[in-house]
Amino acid sequence: MGKKSLTVLIISWLAAFDLTGQIVKTELTIKDVSGKSIKPFSEAKPSVLIFTTYDCPVANKMVPEIRHIANSYQGRINFLLVYTDPDTSQNELTTHRKDFGLNEITSILDSKHNLVKATGAEITPEAVIVKKGKVLYRGRINNFYEDFGKPRRVVTQHDLRDAITAVLSGKKVPQPKGECIGCYIPKLK
Amino acid sequence: MYRMLYPKIEMKKILIVLVFTVLHIEAKEVTFTEHVAPIIFQNCTSCHRPGESGPFKLMNYNDVSKRGKLIARVTEDRVMPPWHAQKGSIKFHGDRSLSDTQITTINKWVETGMPEGDPSKLPNLPKFVTGWQLGEPDLVVKMAEPFPVPAAGRDIYRSFVVPLNLPKDKWLKAIEFRPDARTVVHHCLFSYDTTGEARRLDKREKSPGFRRMRRQGTGIGQLGGWAAGGQPNKLPEDLAWRLPSNADLVLAMHYHPSGKPEKDQSSIGLYFTDQPPKTAFTGLQLPPVFGALSGIYIPAGEKAYTVRDSFTLPIDVEAFAVSAHAHYLGKKLSMNATLPNGKQLNLLNIPDWDFSWQEQYHFEEFINLPKGTKLESTVVWDNSSSNPNNPSVPPKPVRWGPESEDEMGSLTLLCRPGKGESFSTLTSLYRKHISETGVRTARQRAGRIRENNIDDRLNAFFKRTDRNGNGKIELDEAPNWMKASFARSDTNRDKTLDFGELKAATERLRNRNR
Numbered sequence: 001m002g003k004k005s006l007t008v009l010i011i012s013w014l015a016a017f018d019l020t021g022q023i024v025k026t027e028l029t030i031k032d033v034s035g036k037s038i039k040p041f042s043e044a045k046p047s048v049l050i051f052t053t054y055d056c057p058v059a060n061k062m063v064p065e066i067r068h069i070a071n072s073y074q075g076r077i078n079f080l081l082v083y084t085d086p087d088t089s090q091n092e093l094t095t096h097r098k099d100f101g102l103n104e105i106t107s108i109l110d111s112k113h114n115l116v117k118a119t120g121a122e123i124t125p126e127a128v129i130v131k132k133g134k135v136l137y138r139g140r141i142n143n144f145y146e147d148f149g150k151p152r153r154v155v156t157q158h159d160l161r162d163a164i165t166a167v168l169s170g171k172k173v174p175q176p177k178g179e180c181i182g183c184y185i186p187k188l189k
Numbered sequence: 190m191y192r193m194l195y196p197k198i199e200m201k202k203i204l205i206v207l208v209f210t211v212l213h214i215e216a217k218e219v220t221f222t223e224h225v226a227p228i229i230f231q232n233c234t235s236c237h238r239p240g241e242s243g244p245f246k247l248m249n250y251n252d253v254s255k256r257g258k259l260i261a262r263v264t265e266d267r268v269m270p271p272w273h274a275q276k277g278s279i280k281f282h283g284d285r286s287l288s289d290t291q292i293t294t295i296n297k298w299v300e301t302g303m304p305e306g307d308p309s310k311l312p313n314l315p316k317f318v319t320g321w322q323l324g325e326p327d328l329v330v331k332m333a334e335p336f337p338v339p340a341a342g343r344d345i346y347r348s349f350v351v352p353l354n355l356p357k358d359k360w361l362k363a364i365e366f367r368p369d370a371r372t373v374v375h376h377c378l379f380s381y382d383t384t385g386e387a388r389r390l391d392k393r394e395k396s397p398g399f400r401r402m403r404r405q406g407t408g409i410g411q412l413g414g415w416a417a418g419g420q421p422n423k424l425p426e427d428l429a430w431r432l433p434s435n436a437d438l439v440l441a442m443h444y445h446p447s448g449k450p451e452k453d454q455s456s457i458g459l460y461f462t463d464q465p466p467k468t469a470f471t472g473l474q475l476p477p478v479f480g481a482l483s484g485i486y487i488p489a490g491e492k493a494y495t496v497r498d499s500f501t502l503p504i505d506v507e508a509f510a511v512s513a514h515a516h517y518l519g520k521k522l523s524m525n526a527t528l529p530n531g532k533q534l535n536l537l538n539i540p541d542w543d544f545s546w547q548e549q550y551h552f553e554e555f556i557n558l559p560k561g562t563k564l565e566s567t568v569v570w571d572n573s574s575s576n577p578n579n580p581s582v583p584p585k586p587v588r589w590g591p592e593s594e595d596e597m598g599s600l601t602l603l604c605r606p607g608k609g610e611s612f613s614t615l616t617s618l619y620r621k622h623i624s625e626t627g628v629r630t631a632r633q634r635a636g637r638i639r640e641n642n643i644d645d646r647l648n649a650f651f652k653r654t655d656r657n658g659n660g661k662i663e664l665d666e667a668p669n670w671m672k673a674s675f676a677r678s679d680t681n682r683d684k685t686l687d688f689g690e691l692k693a694a695t696e697r698l699r700n701r702n703r
Contacts, residue, residue: 055244055245057244060244060447061446061447061448062448063448064340064341064446064448065341085255087255100340100448101340101449146577147266147577148262148263148268149266149268149271149543150577152577153517153579153580154579154581156582183256183259184256184259186256187255
């Protein structure tokens with residue numbers, strides 16, 4: 001069996017243990033990067049979480065789309081950017097947020113992986129939508145990356161935008177999960 | 190019974206123990222310090238260290254182990270280290286690709302939990318040269334002003350002119366390119382211009398630089414290029430480019446937005462020699478002029494549009510480098526040599542072309558190609574929607590052209606004449622090959638146009654003649670000259686002529702007149 005088919009097998013196996021539909025604790029309280037206490041899942045609005053690290057090139061290339069989504073659904077969703085590498089220094093965090101124009105977006109350094117575990121995220125830049133404590137979407141932002149080192153010239157599928165639109169209009173998310181190309185979220189030591 | 194069974198069980202036990210020990214040894218074998226660090230330090234750290242193009246550093250156990258799974262994946266997919274030439278019998282200078290064994294080692298290490306191993310076995314980091322890789326250049330120049338690259342959007346192609354103000358003509362051995370905004374500069378092609386065209390174009394546009402050089406030919410010359418991560422190479426032995434004193438340097442840059450706005454003002458180091466070369470060298474480009482004369486027309490949806498070209502060497506040559514060029518739709522590019530004794534040499538094979546990593550591949554040693562060697566190049570484009578690089582969704586027909594959404598495609602072999610051979614024999618026969626390619630394409634095209642014209646004219650005639658508009662020509666609609674052969678042309682004998690019958694009849698006539 002080739003490595004590719006093994007990967008496919010593992011992915012389909014993982015899908016069987018899929019975390020969409022999983023229940024997250026709505027009372028969870030964490031601090032954002034400015035030190036403010038927030039409850040990421042408490043609001044009536046759906047929460048949209050993007051998992052990232054400051055140095056994952058795949059996630060960084062997605063920043064313009066991340067900002068676009070945060071802006072276009074402003075007020076209607078609870079948008080959170082989650083940094084997942086526990087080694088991230090305060091300086092790296094500040095520089096990244098400033099350089100990539102992310103200061104306006106509520107960000108969390110999830111050094112204990114509270115949010116990673118709660119949602120089951122594995123990849124950066126993976127997106128998760130949670131509404132009323134339920135994971136309704138987990139997967140890629142769009143199909144910009146066909147594979148590692150193979151970005152598309154033209155994005156043709158906007159999975160996250162479609163999922164948010166569906167959730168906001170009370171419809172079923174058309175594709176609640178999907179493979180996400182990117183960096184693996186570093187494991188806690 | 191018991192006594193017979195006993196030794197068997199023993200054997201089994203021993204076997205199990207053996208198998209476990211073997212597995213155990215294997216599992217225990219692969220550690221970071223002893224096996225993985227040497228691979229990473231030698232092949233990755235040159236780019237993955239502070240100040241270089243890699244997005245993070247790979248310099249110690251923590252750097253590597255926390256990205257272990259990702260590293261296993263990108264090395265196995267051969268995305269990293271970036272290197273697109275397939276391994277063959279010919280060795281390239283600075284070949285970055287990992288061997289299968291190295292890839293397996295990394296994989297095994299990741300699968301077995303990434304043990305760190307004995308710290309005393311950790312190799313030292315290689316001594317990396319900081320600054321200019323080829324040493325202090327004889328002349329350092331810089332883009333006149335910073336060029337802004339936005340956070341997002343399509344790739345940007347921009348040319349810049351850098352005056353050199355040389356006191357006299359120079360022999361140029363190498364150009365080293367130091368990218369400034371490393372995350373966005375993907376490649377740069379160098380040329381020189383003595384015609385003043387680059388300066389004129391630059392002046393005409395307000396923002397720094399200009400779109401591209403229009404003119405080619407006399408007074409303009411190519412000087413190689415640089416691609417992200419590529420190593421600068423001096424021309425081998427005594428070879429050198431002649432750089433006229435009135436030459437401006439022209440940089441054709443390719444920028445790729447990184448997610449963050451950047452400003453780029455890259456620098457260039459030039460290395461000269463006082464010693465004039467004993468021989469000139471040339472590039473044999475197949476198909477010539479980046480495919481401009483090959484009538485490239487790639488229909489929308491075509492998965493493997495192929496252009497081939499070949500040229501038989503009129504003299505012995507010594508080849509020292511090969512490069513490939515295509516735009517987004519390029520898929521496979523290769524160049525082969527068939528020696529007069531029948532031996533085949535694969536000079537370059539890029540099975541999965543990636544526009545972002547254009548590179549010149551220098552052979553480790555000169556390759557002797559005797560007179561009569563047939564060089565053959567093959568360029569394959571994929572204009573289907575399953576090609577992620579397709580800039581058009583849905584695909585559009587694409588023709589040859591200089592814009593990145595047009596296509597080009599060719600391979601170039603750099604070579605000098607063999608000892609005692611005549612350079613001008615080579616260049617004049619190659620020029621003949623260029624004009625023959627043009628003539629052949631023009632003939633084919635004229636043929637196609639003639640076909641199209643005949644069809645168009647026939648169509649118009651048919652419509653005019655079919656007065657009642659029933660899609661058929663009845664006998665009473667036919668002009669007199671046609672009536673004579675009407676019955677013969679009516680092959681299905683329905684007393685009318687449809688378009689197919691008319692066309693067949695005309696073709697018969699044409700063939701008779703030939």
